[in-house]
Each structure stands twice: as structure tokens, then as C-alpha cells.
Amino acid sequence: MAKVAREMVEKAGVNVDQLVELLVKNAAAELTTFYYYTILRANLIGFEGEGLKEIAEAARIEDRNHFEALVPRIYELGGELPRDMKDFHDISACRPAYLPDNPRDVKAVLNVLVEAERCAVRGYTQICHMTAGKDHRTYELSLAILNEEVEHESWFSEFLGEGPSGHFMRRGPTSPFVSKFMPSL
């Protein structure tokens, strides 16, 4: 734990135990999403599926990166990850991104993907509201993750025909916003 780092956040008026619990729930959502997206991506086959496979993979890897980036902050603030892997599913901040009943229905898969991203966008927006001006490090981290989740949502939303996203999918290294919180990248 970073004792003074935690104290500073407490003194700024943030309920640090609540914040840590939220970060753990969101970390759980990222890790479980990484797993569920593996199955979704594997099932994106055929002509329709192939067009979606690469952006599903980019979102999948970046969600894993989000988990990796959150872990140190959780421990800095005096929190910890669940001891039992099974708990990640139960405490996740977002619904499981299950493969649809008809795995060949690409639109159904897209809806699962976009709803997962939308849950993440709401979640990190909430954490940004809680920490803005009070917990600068968590705010920066959450904002970085939020930037990537917004891009993920917009990719899938565009595929659903909901309107242009305004940008291309990721080229080059993943996590342009979050990578600075991950020295291993």
C-alpha cells in the first residue's frame, strides 16, 4: 500500500473503501470480459464474422490491459484482488458477455459487445466523477481507460449501423491511452 497516497485521497473527501471496491469490481469486469471476448472472437467466423474479428480482438486485448493497469492502483489504495478466481464473475461491475444462443448471429454478437462496452463507459465515467480534482492518479487512470472504452463502443456501434464513429480502428500498438500506466508494454 502507498500509505500517504491513500491518506491524500481520504483527506480530499473520497470514501476510499468505496472507491477501492468500485475499482475491484471494474477490474473483475475487465478480466471476465477478456475471457468472454475470447469466446466471442473465436465464434466470429464466415464472411460476416471475419469483418468483426479484428476489432473484437483489439477490444479484448485492451480490456486485459485495463485489468493490468488497475491492479497496482487497487493495491496502492490498500485494496486487494479476490483470492478465488470464481469471485471475479460474481462481483463484476458488468453483466457477463456471454456468447448468444445463436453464435452465428453476428448482429447478436455485436449487441453483446456493444453493451459490454457501454457498461464500461458508464462505470469509468462514474469513477471519473468521484475522483476528479480529488484523487488525481485514479482519475488519470480511469480517464485513460474511459477513452479506450469509448472507442470500443464506437467501433461496435458503427458496425451496428448506428452512425459514424469518426475514426479508424486501432493500428499499431494497443492501448494508446492506458499504456503509460503499464511499464511492461
Add this chain to the structure above:
Amino acid sequence: MRTITRKDLAAADGQNGVRIWVACRGLVYDLTDSFLWKGGKHWVLHRAGEDLTAALDEAPHGVDFLERFPVVGRLAD
């Protein structure tokens, strides 16, 4: 529509297997089947058995999320 007292609402807090109800804008919703309300807590910050009308103003979603769930009654004044 059934009228639900604040005492009845408070009892539906999702603890010990009871139903999970929340009130919003005068209606009481049954969120027992919601993944995001397991154990009667939502996002660490909110508890079942309460009127969350004011909290909705600060939420990153609208009342449409609640409207996906059954209404069990109207909250008594």
C-alpha cells in the same frame, strides 16, 4: 396498482434472500433478477429498499434501465 409503503420497500433490501426492490419517481421496481443488483447493492454506492429518485440524477444512465424490470406497485407518499 398496488400501493407500497416505505416500510415494505425497506424490507425488500435483498438481504437473506428477500426480494430486491427500489423506488424511483413514484414507482417500485423489482430488480431481483438483475445481475447488477446482486445482494441488494448496486455499484457499491446504492442499496435496495430505498427511493433512488435523487440518485438517478447523478447516475450514468437513465430511468430506462429500471423500466426493463417489472413494476410491483406505486410508492405511498
